[in-house]
Amino acid sequence: MTTTTLAALVPLLPFLGAVAGLLLGRTAPGFVRPLAVLPPLASLVLAALVAARQGGGRAIDAYTLLTPTGSVPVDLALHIDGFAALVAVLVAFVATCVQIYSTGYLRDDPRYPSYAALVSLFTSAMLLVVYSGDLIVLLVGWEVMGICSYFLVGHYWGTPEARAASLKAFLVTKLGDLPFLIGLFALGTDAGSFRITRVLGAVASGGLDHPTVIALLLLAGVAGKSAQFPLHTWLPDAMAGPTPVSALIHAATMVAAGVYFVARLLPVFEASAAAMTVLAVMAAVTMLGSGLAALAQDDIKRVLAYSTIGQLGYMTGALAVGDRGAAVFHLLSHGAFKALLFLAGGAVIHAAGTNSLAAMSRMSHLRDRVPDAFWTMTVALLALAAIPPFSGFFSKESVLAAAERLATGHPGPAPGAAGWIVLVAALATALLTAAYATRLWLLAFRGRGAEAPDHGRQPLTMTVVLWVLALPSLAFGALAYRTLPGWFDGRSLAPTLLTSVLGTGLAVVGGLLAYGAWQRAAARAPRVPLGAVAAHPEGDAGLVEAEAIAAHEPAYGDIAQAPDPADPGRLLLGPLFGPAAAGFHLDAVYSALFVRPVLGAASLVRFLDREVVDTYVRGAAALPRLLGAAVRRAQTGNVQTYVSALLAGTVVLTVAVLLVASGA
Amino acid sequence: MHLAYPAVLAALLFCTGLYGVLARRNAILVLMSVELMLNAVNLNLVAFDVWLSRTAQDTLHSGQALALFTIAIAAAEIGIGLAIVLAVYRDRATADIDRLRDTAETPGDDPDHPDASGTEKAEATA
Numbered sequence: 001m002t003t004t005t006l007a008a009l010v011p012l013l014p015f016l017g018a019v020a021g022l023l024l025g026r027t028a029p030g031f032v033r034p035l036a037v038l039p040p041l042a043s044l045v046l047a048a049l050v051a052a053r054q055g056g057g058r059a060i061d062a063y064t065l066l067t068p069t070g071s072v073p074v075d076l077a078l079h080i081d082g083f084a085a086l087v088a089v090l091v092a093f094v095a096t097c098v099q100i101y102s103t104g105y106l107r108d109d110p111r112y113p114s115y116a117a118l119v120s121l122f123t124s125a126m127l128l129v130v131y132s133g134d135l136i137v138l139l140v141g142w143e144v145m146g147i148c149s150y151f152l153v154g155h156y157w158g159t160p161e162a163r164a165a166s167l168k169a170f171l172v173t174k175l176g177d178l179p180f181l182i183g184l185f186a187l188g189t190d191a192g193s194f195r196i197t198r199v200l201g202a203v204a205s206g207g208l209d210h211p212t213v214i215a216l217l218l219l220a221g222v223a224g225k226s227a228q229f230p231l232h233t234w235l236p237d238a239m240a241g242p243t244p245v246s247a248l249i250h251a252a253t254m255v256a257a258g259v260y261f262v263a264r265l266l267p268v269f270e271a272s273a274a275a276m277t278v279l280a281v282m283a284a285v286t287m288l289g290s291g292l293a294a295l296a297q298d299d300i301k302r303v304l305a306y307s308t309i310g311q312l313g314y315m316t317g318a319l320a321v322g323d324r325g326a327a328v329f330h331l332l333s334h335g336a337f338k339a340l341l342f343l344a345g346g347a348v349i350h351a352a353g354t355n356s357l358a359a360m361s362r363m364s365h366l367r368d369r370v371p372d373a374f375w376t377m378t379v380a381l382l383a384l385a386a387i388p389p390f391s392g393f394f395s396k397e398s399v400l401a402a403a404e405r406l407a408t409g410h411p412g413p414a415p416g417a418a419g420w421i422v423l424v425a426a427l428a429t430a431l432l433t434a435a436y437a438t439r440l441w442l443l444a445f446r447g448r449g450a451e452a453p454d455h456g457r458q459p460l461t462m463t464v465v466l467w468v469l470a471l472p473s474l475a476f477g478a479l480a481y482r483t484l485p486g487w488f489d490g491r492s493l494a495p496t497l498l499t500s501v502l503g504t505g506l507a508v509v510g511g512l513l514a515y516g517a518w519q520r521a522a523a524r525a526p527r528v529p530l531g532a533v534a535a536h537p538e539g540d541a542g543l544v545e546a547e548a549i550a551a552h553e554p555a556y557g558d559i560a561q562a563p564d565p566a567d568p569g570r571l572l573l574g575p576l577f578g579p580a581a582a583g584f585h586l587d588a589v590y591s592a593l594f595v596r597p598v599l600g601a602a603s604l605v606r607f608l609d610r611e612v613v614d615t616y617v618r619g620a621a622a623l624p625r626l627l628g629a630a631v632r633r634a635q636t637g638n639v640q641t642y643v644s645a646l647l648a649g650t651v652v653l654t655v656a657v658l659l660v661a662s663g664a
Numbered sequence: 665m666h667l668a669y670p671a672v673l674a675a676l677l678f679c680t681g682l683y684g685v686l687a688r689r690n691a692i693l694v695l696m697s698v699e700l701m702l703n704a705v706n707l708n709l710v711a712f713d714v715w716l717s718r719t720a721q722d723t724l725h726s727g728q729a730l731a732l733f734t735i736a737i738a739a740a741e742i743g744i745g746l747a748i749v750l751a752v753y754r755d756r757a758t759a760d761i762d763r764l765r766d767t768a769e770t771p772g773d774d775p776d777h778p779d780a781s782g783t784e785k786a787e788a789t790a
Contacts, residue, residue, distance in 0.1 A: 640687075
């Protein structure tokens with residue numbers, strides 16, 4: 001088979017798997033699990049084959065006209081360069097891991113068939129985004145992911161949190177998608193084509209008339225999908241979905257799509273210095289804010305969610321300094337260790353029966369209950385905190401080095417100020433990242449108090465996946481940083497001495513700070529007993545998690561924080577703790593700025609419709625109703641009356657006709 | 665025979681039938697009155713057919729043919745009519761058409777103001 005055929009099969013297989021899963025889910029439950037696992041696995045093999053054949057060389061382009069539109073045509077196009085080939089491998093890899101893990105995680109879930117099919121559809125949409133060489137086809141995948149995330153986040157629709165979170169995820173990303181759509185049209189019109197190669201060609205020859213407007217419009221969509229400030233608020237709430245979905249959305253698919261899109265169209269953004277500065281500021285605010293917020297979260301998954309936002313901030317930061325190689329490098333390594341963090345977190349939640357770190361910190365021996373999750377999560381947290389030689393260190397260093405190069409005056413595609421903004425924010429975030437990673441590890445695995453409940457070992461499907469994902473988290477960075485430049489733009493991704501020392505030093509300081517705060521605060525823990533566990537700890541992990549999520553707000557009074565004085569984050573953040581736990585009250589601001597005006601407008605429209613428009617309609621019906629009431633009186637039910645009336649009418653008509661005929 | 669005799673006889677028969685249809689209360693007698701009216705029409709058909717064929721305007725005797733049709737239809741009609749009356753009698757133990765007023769509009773079933781549950785349903789779908 002040609003490489004093009006193989007590449008076309010990569011997104012197609014999970015799509016067919018999804019369709020078959022949806023059709024057969026009820027009638028043939030025995031096929032559901034193979035149909036869920038095998039298509040992504042086959043896609044992984046094919047994507048790896050495509051990557052091997054592409055080999056970082058010339059981009060593979062193939063296209064066929066999809067539909068003549070009269071103006072700018074829409075093509076069914078493939079554009080596979082080194083970025084696309086490697087990201088596709090990551091997507092297929094994480095999706096396969098998630099599908100295998102889900103067979104254990106949701107093994108008793110009655111809605112598993114539709115869940116698995118939606119995960120497959122989600123994967124297929126992301127692979128379409130990755131391989132597509134046409135912006136409109138890319139948009140199709142982009143939007144399919146949006147609707148799939150709505151369904152998947154809302155999987156536990158029995159809980160109000162999940163319902164609200166799925167709606168919020170959908171609406172917030174759509175808020176960004178509208179400018180994105182307009183930006184795509186503007187880009188297509190300016191460049192005369194939706195094909196990525198032609199768009200890039202037009203940019204290179206200076207053919208864009210409004211680069212700043214287009215770049216900013218596109219950035220809105222990217223901010224929505226990649227959960228960047230100010231459209232990031234959907235992502236922490238999306239934790240109300242099942243853990244494998246969080247892993248899928250936050251590691252390799254949905255949030256990666258935004259970063260990947262910018263990486264692919266980076267020359268368009270580089271054409272506008274203003275857009276690059278906005279990107280840098282967005283990345284800096286996102287990184288710092290999410291780092292602070294992550295330090296204050298009580299839900300273990302919300303900590304990871306904010307850390308995702310922060311790591312995506314690193315990627316957008318790398319893009320803002322014009323180094324997409326570093327951005328995609330971090331995307332790849334982050335995809336592996338973040339998927340691992342979520343999947344291990346799911347095992348921990350299952351074992352502990354709660355998603356609250358405050359409750360876990362009052363359980364001892366939790367790590368003995370889930371040894372696989374403990375060890376793999378330790379690896380992943382070290383990677384997250386960018387401690388050498390774990391993979392996160394190398395990718396984060398490549399981002400820092402790129403920012404440092406630009407900041408110290410090397411000529412680059414972006415203004416030098418962007419380099420400074422990104423560099424300072426990234427270094428500060430390195431400290432915060434290490435601090436919250438340490439806090440998470442200490443609270444979850446070094447708890448003191450009653451012994452954690454023992455529910456037996458986790459299913460093999462869940463633990464094996466963790467170890468599979470631990471390998472790239474451990475070694476991917478060190479192995480890849482020399483070879484990856486050949487796949488990307490050719491710029492070196494090797495760590496530089498200055499930033500390595502600074503970044504690692506700050507990370508160690510952050511970790512030590514968190515440890516010190518934990519030791520000081522832990523003394524207060526026994527005085528305040530806390531803890532609520534799921535009602536059915538014997539159930540499958542999905543059930544336990546749904547109950548834990550539903551129980552958090554009634555038990556602790558808030559979805560994001562717990563009234564725990566022993567929380568080291570409370571000591572580190574001081575007065576900032578409350579606002580940070582609430583995501584700096586951004587939701588309240590949005591609620592006042594957007595939600596309430598929209599609700600007010602909706603009730604106004606309702607009033608206008610019910611009371612004003614309907615009045616006219618009812619008024620128009622009044623006369624016919626009166627006439628009808630009058631005529632109805634003639635309906636006596638007596639046949640003879642009817643016949644009499646008929647006779648009378650006939651006589652009258654006959655007389656009239658006779659009179660007219662006789663000319664009277 | 666002059667045309668006036670059958671015509672007057674037919675008119676008398678028709679008026680008798682009409683009176684029966686409008687005034688009788690027993691459904692069977694109403695049906696019989698309908699038969700009278702039909703027969704008055706038959707009489708007219710035959711009489712005018714003879715009159716027209718005598719003046720050689722119509723040689724096909726279409727009036728007589730039509731009379732045969734009418735008789736056939738009247739037979740079918742009375743069969744069905746009597747069957748309905750029988751069914752109604754078995755059901756209601758009466759054939760008095762003054763008391764068979766099920767199709768009457770009563771003030772209670774006003775379609776514009778359905779009962780409360782219907783209103784709620786309309787609200788829910790709105």
